[in-house]
Amino acid sequence: MKFNDINYERPDLKILINDLKSLIASFQMASSPGEQINLMNQITELRSEVETYQTIVSIRHSVDTNDEFYSNENKFFDEKTPEFSAIINEYYAAILASPFKKELSDEFGEHFFNLAQVKEQSFDSKNIELLKEENRLSSEYNVIIAQLEIIVNEKKYTIGNISPLLSDSDRLIRKEAAESLYKALEEKQAELDLIFHNLVQVRHKMALKMGYENYVELGYKKLNRTDYNSTNVAEYRKAILDYVVPVVKKLKQRQEKRLRIGPLKYYDNGFKFTTGNPKPKGSPKDIVENGAVMYKELSSETNEFFQFMLKYELMDLEAKEGKMAGGYATIISKYKYPFIFSNFNGTSHDVDVLTHEAGHTFQFFRSLNQPLPEYYYPTLEAAEIHSMSMEFFAYPWMNKFFKEDEEKYKFSHLSGSISFLPYGAAIDEFQHFIYENPNVSIEERNNAWLAIEEKYDLSSDKEDNKYLLSGRVWQKQGHLYRAPFYYIDYTLAQVCAFQFWEKSEIDFKQAWSDYLHLCDLGGSLPFTKLVEEAKLKSPFVKENLKGVIDKVDRFLEGIDDSKM
Numbered sequence: 397m398k399f400n401d402i403n404y405e406r407p408d409l410k411i412l413i414n415d416l417k418s419l420i421a422s423f424q425m426a427s428s429p430g431e432q433i434n435l436m437n438q439i440t441e442l443r444s445e446v447e448t449y450q451t452i453v454s455i456r457h458s459v460d461t462n463d464e465f466y467s468n469e470n471k472f473f474d475e476k477t478p479e480f481s482a483i484i485n486e487y488y489a490a491i492l493a494s495p496f497k498k499e500l501s502d503e504f505g506e507h508f509f510n511l512a513q514v515k516e517q518s519f520d521s522k523n524i525e526l527l528k529e530e531n532r533l534s535s536e537y538n539v540i541i542a543q544l545e546i547i548v549n550e551k552k553y554t555i556g557n558i559s560p561l562l563s564d565s566d567r568l569i570r571k572e573a574a575e576s577l578y579k580a581l582e583e584k585q586a587e588l589d590l591i592f593h594n595l596v597q598v599r600h601k602m603a604l605k606m607g608y609e610n611y612v613e614l615g616y617k618k619l620n621r622t623d624y625n626s627t628n629v630a631e632y633r634k635a636i637l638d639y640v641v642p643v644v645k646k647l648k649q650r651q652e653k654r655l656r657i658g659p660l661k662y663y664d665n666g667f668k669f670t671t672g673n674p675k676p677k678g679s680p681k682d683i684v685e686n687g688a689v690m691y692k693e694l695s696s697e698t699n700e701f702f703q704f705m706l707k708y709e710l711m712d713l714e715a716k717e718g719k720m721a722g723g724y725a726t727i728i729s730k731y732k733y734p735f736i737f738s739n740f741n742g743t744s745h746d747v748d749v750l751t752h753e754a755g756h757t758f759q760f761f762r763s764l765n766q767p768l769p770e771y772y773y774p775t776l777e778a779a780e781i782h783s784m785s786m787e788f789f790a791y792p793w794m795n796k797f798f799k800e801d802e803e804k805y806k807f808s809h810l811s812g813s814i815s816f817l818p819y820g821a822a823i824d825e826f827q828h829f830i831y832e833n834p835n836v837s838i839e840e841r842n843n844a845w846l847a848i849e850e851k852y853d854l855s856s857d858k859e860d861n862k863y864l865l866s867g868r869v870w871q872k873q874g875h876l877y878r879a880p881f882y883y884i885d886y887t888l889a890q891v892c893a894f895q896f897w898e899k900s901e902i903d904f905k906q907a908w909s910d911y912l913h914l915c916d917l918g919g920s921l922p923f924t925k926l927v928e929e930a931k932l933k934s935p936f937v938k939e940n941l942k943g944v945i946d947k948v949d950r951f952l953e954g955i956d957d958s959k960m
């Protein structure tokens with residue numbers, strides 16, 4: 397069935413929840429491992445039922461935030477999910493108390509028990525009301541950002557389709573677009589301040605209620621991190637500061653030299669080349685067609701995958717009014733469908749969607765037969781390896797999308813990827829400050845951001861832009877609102893993806909087979925173990941990070957960008 401033909405009716409959650417409860421009760425009373433395994437499979441099926449409804453609603457709502465029906469349904473699920481999570485948590489508690497742990501772990505692997513434990517420690521039904529409040533607040537944020545009106549040259553833009561203008565080769569247009577974007581955010585800054593302040597309070601309260609000192613450890617557990625902690629992450633950020641920031645500084649100097657417009661201003665950041673940024677040639681339709689050819693030639697596995705996505709119409713790619721910003725990949729588990737959501741905007745970002753988001757969905761496609769939903773995909777830092785590495789595996793086909801701009805694209809993509817690392821570390825450091833100091837004022841919070849921005853050398857001349865000078869630019873980073881502590885995951889994955897890039901340059905076949913193995917493992921192992929299985933080096937070891945960065949640095953040094 398095609399995605400749009402899937403019928404949706406609001407499920408009777410009361411009945412579903414009661415059914416789940418009685419299955420869990422039977423699980424607790426089961427007298428043999430076989431019986432428990434059987435019940436686990438039934439529970440998985442029922443969960444998939446509920447999660448499928450919820451995902452369909454969330455996709456259709458994000459495709460058109462003005463659609464009242466799905467907007468209401470989305471609110472309904474925002475309201476109800478915490479109760480549903482409470483039941484699932486009872487299930488994890490029952491798993492942990494099972495007398496047949498040995499047999500269950502022979503059947504499903506040990507990692508499931510680590511996950512059950514960390515999930516149990518990160519949820520408490522005492523917090524249901526607070527969780528609802530948290531959902532409500534982040535939905536409020538989503539709506540404000542999706543409906544932001546950015547006026548440039550008397551035309552209306554959204555945050556989802558403004559970015560081509562931010563990198564326009566006409567400096568006046570760039571400037572107007574950036575000014576207008578920050579003015580739109582400034583108009584909403586009081587609301588955004590308040591939503592964030594409330595979110596921090598809500599999260600801190602939840603942590604205290606559960607006996608944590610603050611939200612940090614709870615936040616890590618909510619991300620299912622079982623194999624590293626905030627000390628490892630702090631050391632990793634330090635290594636980024638030492639080894640990556642200097643490389644990025646050099647890249648900025650090269651950008652300045654290429655552009656020949658003097659010191660870069662805040663509205664120049666997105667503009668990298670005097671001849672314009674590399675743009676994919678052709679229409680959105682051409683891009684998708686080129687994608688199909690690329691995946692056909694890349695491997696039989698990717699071909700099967702991409703044809704499936706096309707056949708069941710599992711991609712919503714083009715930007716439209718009312719559509720939520722950004723991009724994501726998700727799973728409609730009952731149908732074993734992956735789904736890609738994005739906002740094509742005519743920049744190289746559109747090709748990244750077909751590589752990055754397709755990398756995620758390719759992994760889902762490979763793992764949807766894992767025995768437990770917990771294994772459909774790994775923790776997020778591992779999940780981003782699939783997507784970011786696919787961007788590199790796609791390199792040999794970039795001439796199809798970019799024609800004469802191929803080298804420029806690679807230079808831009810690789811330098812963009814490395815330049816992202818300090819930003820990712822800064823967002824992470826900021827979040828540690830926020831949740832370790834939950835009671836600071838809005839102003840102190842913004843000042844902390846300004847200091848971190850400076851430390852990681854992120855900012856260009858802000859001129860007299862009030863919004864930027866007030867230290868609020870982080871407000872457009874939705875992860876801060878929606879998914880605390882998630883952001884660093886992109887950087888960890890990037891360091892792993894760089895390794896696949898190096899390997900694919902040396903031996904494409906071997907690199908691809910290691911990658912395929914990683915995708916097939918899904919979420920059956922924690923991050924550091926998956927990294928080992930994929931024959932990659934851990935980003936947490938600073939010498940490894942240095943080695944990876946040195947290679948990227950040397951490659952970029954070898955490219956003559958003066959004519960670009």
Ligand code: ZN
Binds near residue numbers: 756780783
């Ligand atoms: Zn991703």
